[in-house]
Amino acid sequence: MSGGPSRRVSIEKPVMTRNDEVAAANRSMFLDSGLFAINVIGSPGAGKTSLLEALANRFARDLAVIEGDVRTRRDADRVEKAGSPAWQIETGGACHLDAAMVRRAWMDFRETARGSRYLVIENVGNLICPSSYDLGEDVKAALVSLPEGDDKVLKYPALFSRIDVLLIGKMDLLNHLDADPDRLESECRSLRPGVTVFRISSKTGLGLPEFCDFIIRGREAKFRA
Amino acid sequence: MLAIIERALGAPRKLSRVTVSIGPLSGVSPDSLSFCFAPIAIEAGFGSPELVFRRKGIMVECASCGGVEEMVEPGAQCSSCGSRDRSILSGMECTVESVEIEDREEAGR
Numbered sequence: 001m002s003g004g005p006s007r008r009v010s011i012e013k014p015v016m017t018r019n020d021e022v023a024a025a026n027r028s029m030f031l032d033s034g035l036f037a038i039n040v041i042g043s044p045g046a047g048k049t050s051l052l053e054a055l056a057n058r059f060a061r062d063l064a065v066i067e068g069d070v071r072t073r074r075d076a077d078r079v080e081k082a083g084s085p086a087w088q089i090e091t092g093g094a095c096h097l098d099a100a101m102v103r104r105a106w107m108d109f110r111e112t113a114r115g116s117r118y119l120v121i122e123n124v125g126n127l128i129c130p131s132s133y134d135l136g137e138d139v140k141a142a143l144v145s146l147p148e149g150d151d152k153v154l155k156y157p158a159l160f161s162r163i164d165v166l167l168i169g170k171m172d173l174l175n176h177l178d179a180d181p182d183r184l185e186s187e188c189r190s191l192r193p194g195v196t197v198f199r200i201s202s203k204t205g206l207g208l209p210e211f212c213d214f215i216i217r218g219r220e221a222k223f224r225a
Numbered sequence: 226m227l228a229i230i231e232r233a234l235g236a237p238r239k240l241s242r243v244t245v246s247i248g249p250l251s252g253v254s255p256d257s258l259s260f261c262f263a264p265i266a267i268e269a270g271f272g273s274p275e276l277v278f279r280r281k282g283i284m285v286e287c288a289s290c291g292g293v294e295e296m297v298e299p300g301a302q303c304s305s306c307g308s309r310d311r312s313i314l315s316g317m318e319c320t321v322e323s324v325e326i327e328d329r330e331e332a333g334r
């Protein structure tokens with residue numbers, strides 16, 4: 001405002017520095033707890049909780065789930081009913097989870113989740129904001145369901161250029177829709193050549209054994225000494 | 226973001242400008258960052274600095290021909306060989322580059 005000369009100070013630090021530091025602390029906490037952690041990101045209604053119910057059926061108490069929603073603990077209740085301990089984070093407005101929220105949640109939850117080998121975190125339904133917040137996970141996964149359309153990847157390149165796993169969901173609806181899973185897959189590979197892709201349906205169970213296998217092998221690789 | 230600036234400066238200072246470089250794949254929207262930044266900056270004692278964004282491109286390296294170029298459209302193919310198998314070198318960053326401390330505040334210390 002003064003118009004006079006001002007002193008320029010170079011900073012050169014990522015905006016996410018603080019979150020990344022907490023995420024690194026989470027990562028070593030999960031390592032110490034023997035956990036293999038997955039961060040699942042997808043639009044509202046993509047089928048994230050339905051997938052977690054299916055995983056809870058399969059893994060029972062080997063799986064612990066942290067649910068992120070703006071409000072209600074409905075999703076945590078659904079997962080618990082399906083057989084795995086679950087903890088609900090209500091963000092109260094935030095459209096994403098950050099590393100500090102997950103850290104606090106795990107501190108409160110770890111006694112209940114004692115003995116679990118896999119931790120899956122359901123992020124708040126959103127394809128934008130969750131993409132730049134590292135939570136300390138081993139695997140960042142995006143779930144895109146066919147009814148959302150096959151053009152989503154290049155519309156949200158920040159997310160799809162960072163993920164380790166692409167889950168193409170609601171494959172049981174393939175014949176009722178124009179959406180092409182090959183397009184989702186090839187556009188995702190153009191941003192992220194090494195991505196692992198699963199085509200799944202939580203309704204019919206398609207692709208779930210393969211995805212479960214991937215999780216089991218991922219944990220084995222992490223803790224192979 | 227203010228915590229990073231405060232850490233670098235040692236304490237909150239009245240700022241005239243904050244320069245942030247931002248890549249298309251950062252996942253950060255300049256509009257929402259500006260919107261959140263203004264009220265928090267005042268409250269934290271940084272004044273009302275102008276927030277300047279320097280937009281970067283997406284740089285990629287082709288796995289087939291080794292060419293390095295800017296990816297103008299996300300997902301576009303290599304301009305030399307047509308391959309889509311390219312790894313991203315930059316474009317995901319969102320970095321606080323520098324701040325300018327207000328002259329008046331400097332003199333008043």
Ligand SMILES: Nc1nc2c(ncn2[C@@H]2O[C@H](COP(=O)(O)OP(=O)(O)OP(=O)(O)O)[C@@H](O)[C@H]2O)c(=O)[nH]1
Nearest residue numbers: 043044045046047048049050125170172201202203
């Ligand atoms: N046909 C079909 N429907 C599915 C599938 N998975 C989920 N659904 C349906 O999609 C709707 C949303 O599922 P949820 O699992 O609650 O979705 P979500 O992503 O957890 O939603 P939010 O937590 O609200 O963001 C429900 O009506 C599910 O029955 C699937 O594989 N096939």
Ligand SMILES: [Mg+2]
Nearest residue numbers: 048049075122
């Ligand atoms: Mg849900």
Ligand SMILES: [Zn+2]
Nearest residue numbers: 287290303306
């Ligand atoms: Zn090439």
